[in-house]
Amino acid sequence: xxxxxxxxxxxxxxxxxxxxxxxxxxxxxxxxxxxxxxxxxxxxxxxxxxxxxxxxxxxxxxxxxxxxxxxxxxxxxxxxxxxxxxxxxxxxxxxxxxxxxxxxxxxxxxxxxxxxxxxxxxxxxxxxxxxxxxxxxxxxxxxxxxxxxxxxxxxxxxxxxxxxxxxxxxxxxxxxxxxxxxxxxxxxx
Amino acid sequence: xxxxxxxxxxxxxxxxxxxxxxxxxxxxxxxxxxxxxxxxxxxxxxxxxxxxxxxxxxxxxxxxxxxxxxxxxxxxxxxxxxxxxxxxxxxxxxxxxxxxxxxxxxxxxxxxxxxxxxxxxxxxxxxxxxxxxxxxxxxxxxxxxxxxxxxxxxxxxxxxxxxxxxxxxxxxxxxxxxxxxxxxxxxxxxxxxxxxxxxxxxxxxx
Numbered sequence: 001x002x003x004x005x006x007x008x009x010x011x012x013x014x015x016x017x018x019x020x021x022x023x024x025x026x027x028x029x030x031x032x033x034x035x036x037x038x039x040x041x042x043x044x045x046x047x048x049x050x051x052x053x054x055x056x057x058x059x060x061x062x063x064x065x066x067x068x069x070x071x072x073x074x075x076x077x078x079x080x081x082x083x084x085x086x087x088x089x090x091x092x093x094x095x096x097x098x099x100x101x102x103x104x105x106x107x108x109x110x111x112x113x114x115x116x117x118x119x120x121x122x123x124x125x126x127x128x129x130x131x132x133x134x135x136x137x138x139x140x141x142x143x144x145x146x147x148x149x150x151x152x153x154x155x156x157x158x159x160x161x162x163x164x165x166x167x168x169x170x171x172x173x174x175x176x177x178x179x180x181x182x183x184x185x186x187x188x189x
Numbered sequence: 190x191x192x193x194x195x196x197x198x199x200x201x202x203x204x205x206x207x208x209x210x211x212x213x214x215x216x217x218x219x220x221x222x223x224x225x226x227x228x229x230x231x232x233x234x235x236x237x238x239x240x241x242x243x244x245x246x247x248x249x250x251x252x253x254x255x256x257x258x259x260x261x262x263x264x265x266x267x268x269x270x271x272x273x274x275x276x277x278x279x280x281x282x283x284x285x286x287x288x289x290x291x292x293x294x295x296x297x298x299x300x301x302x303x304x305x306x307x308x309x310x311x312x313x314x315x316x317x318x319x320x321x322x323x324x325x326x327x328x329x330x331x332x333x334x335x336x337x338x339x340x341x342x343x344x345x346x347x348x349x350x351x352x353x354x355x356x357x358x359x360x361x362x363x364x365x366x367x368x369x370x371x372x373x374x375x376x377x378x379x380x381x382x383x384x385x386x387x388x389x390x391x392x393x394x395x
Binding site: 068 | 314334335338
């Protein structure tokens with residue numbers, strides 16, 4: 001009836017390797033975002049790889065963080081929103097993929113807004129280091145999700161493509177700044 | 190009229206299916222493979238039901254209710270590797286044996302498979318937490334995603350139910366459909382429902 005998940009394995013690999021993988025994943029995502037204005041939209045394989053890396057980064061971030069800014073149920077939503085692009089990238093041409101692609105710009109906009117708000121709240125004086133850490137982790141989480149969905153966006157025109165390139169830069173920089181801040185403040189990363 | 194199509198034919202045409210290294214897994218060995226898989230699933234359910242009796246009928250404390258094998262080998266119940274291993278075996282079974290199903294049976298089997306994909310992911314996450322000592326979003330013990338929404342210890346029993354029910358429906362539909370499939374030369378031969386086909390005179394007796 002019950003799985004005793006409150007038990008450990010009797011040994012631990014430690015969380016160090018997960019920290020290293022997380023840093024590597026966010027750096028890959030940031031690098032791809034910063035290169036996007038010059039290289040254009042990622043191809044099919046690159047898109048699939050980026051969504052997988054982003055989903056892995058989100059899971060690692062959630063495991064290593066002390067929580068997110070909001071109710072714990074948000075964690076489930078964050079995982080769902082991070083996993084969906086993986087399915088979309090793997091199953092193109094389906095109704096799910098078409099719907100997700102239409103929704104992608106809105107998800108990117110929402111994720112970018114959350115990133116900006118959380119970074120601002122963390123920088124403008126969070127009450128205590130615990131909440132500051134949660135705000136930084138939440139900003140990083142939103143930025144990674146935004147980058148994952150950005151890889152699904154298609155640019156119908158040159159102007160839209162340019163504006164998405166700028167957005168990719170902004171999110172990429174947010175990921176780098178978030179990573180640097182988290183390294184200094186000792187949060188998830 | 191007798192119909193005994195070779196397994197090699199199973200890999201050609203519009204209903205091409207993966208037949209494993211032996212070339213028989215989802216054709217002549219499909220029935221046998223499904224039986225083995227069903228025995229594993231039923232044994233797992235037996236353990237859960239024994240544990241339920243120990244807790245709710247015999248009034249044992251939860252940590253002491255180890256099912257049947259768990260009483261002799263307690264680490265079987267407490268090991269995160271064990272839980273993950275079973276989830277992985279289930280996933281492999283559902284993925285590899287799905288090629289033997291067609292039509293409505295295939296859709297039910299796929300529903301079971303995709304549920305198990307998520308269930309497997311949840312166990313992988315639990316294993317990750319147990320092996321690193323870092324718990325999801327600051328939790329005090331390994332926690333799965335849906336546990337954040339439904340904090341019930343019976344959650345994984347519910348998952349197993351969600352996986353098993355469509356699997357059983359798929360097996361029943363597959364067994365019934367095979368008699369019709371046997372008359373359709375575009376669908377590869379499968380060992381399931383042989384007795385039905387034999388009664389219909391479509392398979393050589395003996």
